[in-house]
């Protein structure tokens with residue numbers, strides 16, 4: 329729960345002018361605000377609640393999110409506060425039918441080759457504390473009442489903690505206001521999709537049973553879902569499950585006793601669930617917005633997409649939305665790019681949301697679908713093959729990038745220039761692949777919030793010439809590093825030849841080329857300023 333210091337609405341009486349107004353301080357809004365701090369962008373962030381959520385809600389934190397946290401100095405505390413998913417067990421009536429290792433699924437692909445279990449409340453607290461350390465705050469108990477936009481600005485009216493109306497003028501507004509987003513409603517954007525028939529339940533509690541606390545435990549079932557995620561603390565677990573289709577109660581009407589009854593019935597073995605910290609029930613929707621932006625207003629996080637919790641993608645995707653939008657808004661506000669760059673936010677993140685809904689729907693069907701073939705696969709085939717399949721490199725290299733979100737690419741984006749990427753395994757639009765340079769992660773060189781020019785070379789004389797060429801570039805916009813081509817780099821990129829790549833501030837590849845001159849870099853950066 330928040331303390332008193334977390335509660336004030338510090339908004340003054342007169343109209344406030346700011347660059348960006350963020351509506352909603354859930355994980356999406358807070359993460360976006362943290363990015364604006366990195367870029368030195370002025371913002372106001374409001375939330376109708378009195379502080380960060382006290383509820384655990386989302387749990388899985390993926391590699392791509394930890395890479396972003398790393399740039400904020402938050403990856404280490406997140407890992408320390410969370411629990412790494414080390415193993416998974418498939419259970420049938422309490423007997424272990426299969427067990428497999430999850431701790432190093434993404435080995436060689438990222439500094440964080442696992443899924444971290446860290447409650448949403450703790451993620452929000454980490455992000456909020458970062459803002460406070462940087463001298464920023466959230467205006468809590470402040471609700472968006474209305475807003476209107478012109479070609480020049482957005483004017484919003486909010487209701488503050490003490491009941492006053494306050495006007496805020498911003499260059500841009502971002503609705504991070506969750507699944508029932510009033511920003512989305514007021515923009516009149518469609519939120520098409522479907523709602524799952526079955527009601528989900530979630531509970532955080534301690535469990536006494538015969539199983540050790542070092543694994544994610546999945547109860548195999550013909551037509552439903554029951555999973556126990558280990559949380560930090562003795563015998564603490566997050567329990568997630570579904571009621572059967574014929575269960576007719578609504579979200580708010582379910583008693584905890586009914587959840588416990590369901591857990592006991594579905595598990596089919598002795599377990600003592602006690603010290604319940606939190607429980608909730610919810611209907612799962614699978615929907616995305618028709619456009620992530622309209623004029624000067626943008627949507628991010630659950631305001632733009634909702635889906636099943638299978639794969640733990642919700643919170644992570646919201647954080648990625650903000651990460652994608654922040655640098656583009658920062659470039660525009662700092663007059664380093666034309667406003668047209670903002671169209672690429674919708675281009676890139678709408679495509680991602682569509683893909684996400686397809687994959688989470690499929691994952692849900694595999695995990696809990698009642699189709700007999702899927703049930704047969706889940707009950708009979710999966711326990712036999714899972715321990716072997718999860719050890720296979722090709723499987724790991726397909727599955728981990730998908731779940732961890734490091735596999736998301738923007739190859740189709742107008743910001744990715746495929747000219748020159750022919751010989752490479754990695755293409756324009758891909759996330760910067762992970763590898764080590766002199767024992768350290770390449771990502772250690774990419775913390776600055778700007779473009780990065782990476783010169784991969786074997787001959788120092790080439791580099792001297794390039795250095796001269798680079799001197800007239802804006803150091804606020806682009807920095808550069810020289811990286812020797814060693815066998816690891818050669819394998820990752822599939823070349824021994826010298827090459828250069830330009831990385832966007834979100835560490836996606838804009839251009840990759842063997843062209844030794846840097847004219848293409850200059851052209852790319854110049855084109856950003858062209859309407």
Ligand SMILES: Cc1cc2nc3c(=O)[nH]c(=O)nc-3n(C[C@H](O)[C@H](O)[C@H](O)COP(=O)(O)OP(=O)(O)OC[C@H]3O[C@@H](n4cnc5c(N)ncnc54)[C@H](O)[C@@H]3O)c2cc1C
Nearest residue numbers: 352354355356375376386472505506629630640641642643
């Ligand atoms: C019970 C439950 C369990 C979940 N479990 C999982 C899980 O296991 N894994 C997973 O990935 N996801 C899970 N989710 C989903 C996950 O919590 C969301 O994806 C995540 O919270 C999205 O973050 P957000 O910041 O976009 O939206 P939210 O967290 O909804 O935050 C929106 C914020 O906007 C504020 N707001 C709304 N309207 C206004 C307004 N008009 N004015 C001012 N402020 C406003 C709200 O107060 C809120 O703080 C779960 C959700 C619930 C409810």
